[in-house]
Amino acid sequence: MEALFKYGARIVVLPECSNHQYAMRSQEEAREYAEELDGPSVTHWQKLASMYGGYVAGGIIEHEGNDLYNTAVLVGPNGRIGHYRKVHLFDWEIDYLRPGNVGFQTFRIEELDIKVGMLVCYDLRFPEAVRSIALAGCDILLVPTTWTSIGKSVLWDERGYCLANYLAVAHTYSNRMAIACADRAGQEQGVQYMGASMIVDSMSRVVAGPASKCEADYLLADVDILLSRDKRVGSRNDLLKDRCPQHYKLIG
Amino acid sequence: MEALFKYGARIVVLPECSNHQYAMRSQEEAREYAEELDGPSVTHWQKLASMYGGYVAGGIIEHEGNDLYNTAVLVGPNGRIGHYRKVHLFDWEIDYLRPGNVGFQTFRIEELDIKVGMLVCYDLRFPEAVRSIALAGCDILLVPTTWTSIGKSVLWDERGYCLANYLAVAHTYSNRMAIACADRAGQEQGVQYMGASMIVDSMSRVVAGPASKCEADYLLADVDILLSRDKRVGSRNDLLKDRCPQHYKLIG
Numbered sequence: 001m002e003a004l005f006k007y008g009a010r011i012v013v014l015p016e017c018s019n020h021q022y023a024m025r026s027q028e029e030a031r032e033y034a035e036e037l038d039g040p041s042v043t044h045w046q047k048l049a050s051m052y053g054g055y056v057a058g059g060i061i062e063h064e065g066n067d068l069y070n071t072a073v074l075v076g077p078n079g080r081i082g083h084y085r086k087v088h089l090f091d092w093e094i095d096y097l098r099p100g101n102v103g104f105q106t107f108r109i110e111e112l113d114i115k116v117g118m119l120v121c122y123d124l125r126f127p128e129a130v131r132s133i134a135l136a137g138c139d140i141l142l143v144p145t146t147w148t149s150i151g152k153s154v155l156w157d158e159r160g161y162c163l164a165n166y167l168a169v170a171h172t173y174s175n176r177m178a179i180a181c182a183d184r185a186g187q188e189q190g191v192q193y194m195g196a197s198m199i200v201d202s203m204s205r206v207v208a209g210p211a212s213k214c215e216a217d218y219l220l221a222d223v224d225i226l227l228s229r230d231k232r233v234g235s236r237n238d239l240l241k242d243r244c245p246q247h248y249k250l251i252g
Numbered sequence: 253m254e255a256l257f258k259y260g261a262r263i264v265v266l267p268e269c270s271n272h273q274y275a276m277r278s279q280e281e282a283r284e285y286a287e288e289l290d291g292p293s294v295t296h297w298q299k300l301a302s303m304y305g306g307y308v309a310g311g312i313i314e315h316e317g318n319d320l321y322n323t324a325v326l327v328g329p330n331g332r333i334g335h336y337r338k339v340h341l342f343d344w345e346i347d348y349l350r351p352g353n354v355g356f357q358t359f360r361i362e363e364l365d366i367k368v369g370m371l372v373c374y375d376l377r378f379p380e381a382v383r384s385i386a387l388a389g390c391d392i393l394l395v396p397t398t399w400t401s402i403g404k405s406v407l408w409d410e411r412g413y414c415l416a417n418y419l420a421v422a423h424t425y426s427n428r429m430a431i432a433c434a435d436r437a438g439q440e441q442g443v444q445y446m447g448a449s450m451i452v453d454s455m456s457r458v459v460a461g462p463a464s465k466c467e468a469d470y471l472l473a474d475v476d477i478l479l480s481r482d483k484r485v486g487s488r489n490d491l492l493k494d495r496c497p498q499h500y501k502l503i504g
Contacts, residue, residue, distance in 0.1 A: 087496050091488045103499055125426050125491065127379030128500040135502040150486035153455040159411070163425045163456050170422030173415045174377050203405035204415050234402035236343045239377065244339050245504050247355055248380040250387040252497050252504040 001045075005052035007220055010112065013182040014058035016070065016121050016144040023188050024061075027068070027096040034063040037083060042073050050077045055109060057118055059144035061097070068097045072118040072144045074107050082107035086120035087129065091150060104132040114139045114225050117177075121145040124167050124181075127174070128251060134175035135240065139202075139228040141171070143181040149192035160210045162194040173204045176239050177228040185215055202228040253297075257304035259472055262364065265434040266310035268322065268373050268396040275440050279320070279348040286315040289325065289335060298327045305329050307361060309370055311396035313349070320349045324370040324396045326359050334359035338372035339381060343402060356384040366391045366477050369429075373397040376419050376433075379426070380503060386427035387492065391454075391480040393423070395433040401444035412462045414446040425456045428491050429480040437467055454480040 004012050016022065017033070019041045024030040035041055045056040055076045062071035062085070070086035070093055085100030086093070106115040117138035123129045124143060133141055147164045149155055156162050168179050178201045185195035198209035199221045208221035231239040256264050268274065269285070271293045276282040287293055297308040307328045314323035314337070322338035322345055337352030338345070358367040369390035375381045376395060385393055399416045401407055408414050420431050430453045437447035450461035451473045460473035483491040 087499055088494050091486055094488055099496065100499075104502070122489070122494075126495060127383055127426055128495065128497075128503055131379055132500060132502045151484070151489070154457055163421070166418050166421040166456075167425060169415070169418040173419060174379055204418075205406060232403070234343055236346055237374070237403070242340050242374075243378060243380065244351065245380075247339055247352075248384060248504050250356070250384045251380055252500050 001048055001056065002052070004218060004220060005048065005054050009054060009220055011055045011057065011116075011142070011180075013142045013180050014056065014144055015182050015184040016059035016072075016146045017061055018058045018144060019060065021188060022146045022184060022193070023191065024092055024096055030061055030068055030096045031063065034061040034068050036064065037062060037071075037073065037080065042075060042080065045073070046075045046079055049075050053077050055081075055112075057116070057142040057144060059120060069100060070097050070120055072120050072142070074116060074118060074142070076109065076111070081109065084118040084120070086123060088122045088126055090122040091148075104129060104136060106133065106136045106138045112225075117141045119143055121147065124164060124171070127171075130171045130175060134177055138177050139225045140178040140180060140223065143179065145181055146184040147194040147196070149194065155192065155194065156196065156213055160196060160213055162196045162210070162213075164194065165196055165198050165210055168198050168200050169204055169206065172200045172202055174239065176202050176231045178202045178223050178225055180223075183211070185212060185217065199223065253300055253308065254304070256470060256472060257300065257306050261306060261472055263307045263309065263368075263394070263432075265394045265432050266308065266396055267434050267436040268311035268324075268398040269313055270310045270396060271312065273440060274398045274436060274445070275443065276344050276348055282313055282320055282348045283315065286313040286320050288316065289314060289323075289332065294325050294327060294332065297325070298331055301327050302329045307333075307364075309368070309394040309396060311372060321352060322349050322372055324372050324394070326368060326370060326394070328361065328363070333361065336370040336372070338375060340374045340378050342374040343400075356381060356388060358385065358388045358390045364477075369393045371395050373399065376416060376423070379423075382423045382427060386429055390429050391477045392430040392432060392475065395431065397433055398436040399446040399448070401446065407444065407446065408448065408465055412448060412465055414448045414462070414465075416446065417448055417450050417462055420450050420452050421456055421458065424452045424454055426491065428454045428483045430454045430475050430477055432475075435463070437464060437469065451475060
């Protein structure tokens with residue numbers, strides 16, 4: 001993370017559960033790794049953010065009272081800006097964690113004049129979640145993730161794209177907002193983590209990635225985030241204004 | 253179309269406005285090409301469907317009374333099965349056509365024991381539309397389309413994929429349903445049509461395509477459509493049951 005800040009990164013995105021293993025075999029095990037929102041991981045990120053004048057979005061298992069959440073936390077030079085608790089829980093998380101209860105929000109980074117949204121991993125497979133973030137005014141979606149091989153018929157294509165990479169591109173194309181996905185790589189308990197982190201700008205250009213399939217890796221890219229504000233397509237259309245909610249009754 | 257039936261196709265998908273130019277410069281011009289649901293195009297498709305025992309999903313400009321719609325029609329050996337009128341209108345269509353008023357439905361093909369949904373072109377950019385079709389029970393989404401260069405920063409990538417191809421793959425990945433997109437190719441009035449028709453199965457495997465970028469082309473593939481019925485991911489998750497509509501209030 002320090003290297004990225006030294007290279008000039010303003011926002012660093014870390015994976016889901018970034019400071020420890022992903023898979024947990026019991027609630028007790030998950031509890032061992034869990035931290036509060038002002039715990040050591042977030043405190044460390046705040047220190048680095050302050051030192052380099054940057055921002056960090058990273059994943060932790062959060063405990064609040066007796067409850068555990070899969071949480072993405074956004075911090076800046078002046079402290080914690082916001083957090084998002086994963087709504088759509090995956091695999092072992094269903095047993096040991098509570099579903100998110102803070103909704104789909106955006107968080108303003110005043111200094112950069114942008115609004116940031118966060119989702120975690122399996123959330124990306126729910127177009128409703130991504131669309132909700134876009135409707136809330138998101139300019140760039142930051143995604144701490146652990147994409148897994150579970151249930152996949154295709155792991156990577158010949159370009160090193162995993163299926164979630166297609167989601168990332170498609171979400172930018174439907175919502176005209178940038179997306180930065182930071183994934184875990186390697187194996188754990190027979191599950192392959194997909195790597196292939198990716199940054200896509202709001203015009204659906206893959207500006208960095210996919211990162212390594214198998215090893216820890218990083219991406220660095222300049223993204224013109226403010227392009228996300230203009231949802232127009234050609235001279236007559238607008239991706240958000242053209243929505244027809246009267247026909248979307250089945251969704252809600 | 254006859255060649256495809258002779259090759260063994262059971263369902264043939266044709267582009268949007270398949271029997272004439274796409275772009276219209278006036279309502280009068282659109283009206284010249286428009287047909288009723290039992291007009292000559294649909295009658296011709298029915299004749300071929302009957303002759304070969306197959307099914308056709310194709311696009312027409314439909315007129316009903318004084319109103320024009322951008323309509324996809326599904327016909328089989330025994331006549332017309334259903335139609336869908338494009339909800340999200342694009343470019344010139346806004347001026348000359350009415351938005352769809354028959355919602356997002358699925359249509360049962362008894363003989364093949366499947367449920368078919370239809371969307372048209374720009375509809376695909378609205379994840380709400382695709383999700384609605386999935387929730388209505390769709391096994392395969394048939395998409396007559398005219399993907400255009402309008403508003404695009406990327407036309408095709410190095411594999412001949414246009415951005416809509418990413419949408420197609422991503423929609424199968426979020427909804428576990430197959431999709432067959434039949435696109436127009438070539439140029440009209442300075443607008444490039446993207447070609448790159450594609451068939452993706454419900455496990456997100458690109459089973460055919462992208463077709464030619466520039467010339468009329470066809471695709472033929474076997475798709476195990478019934479795989480779409482199983483929405484499970486691994487042993488604990490289900491793409492439709494895991495939805496959390498209480499958090500999707502912004503969508504509706």
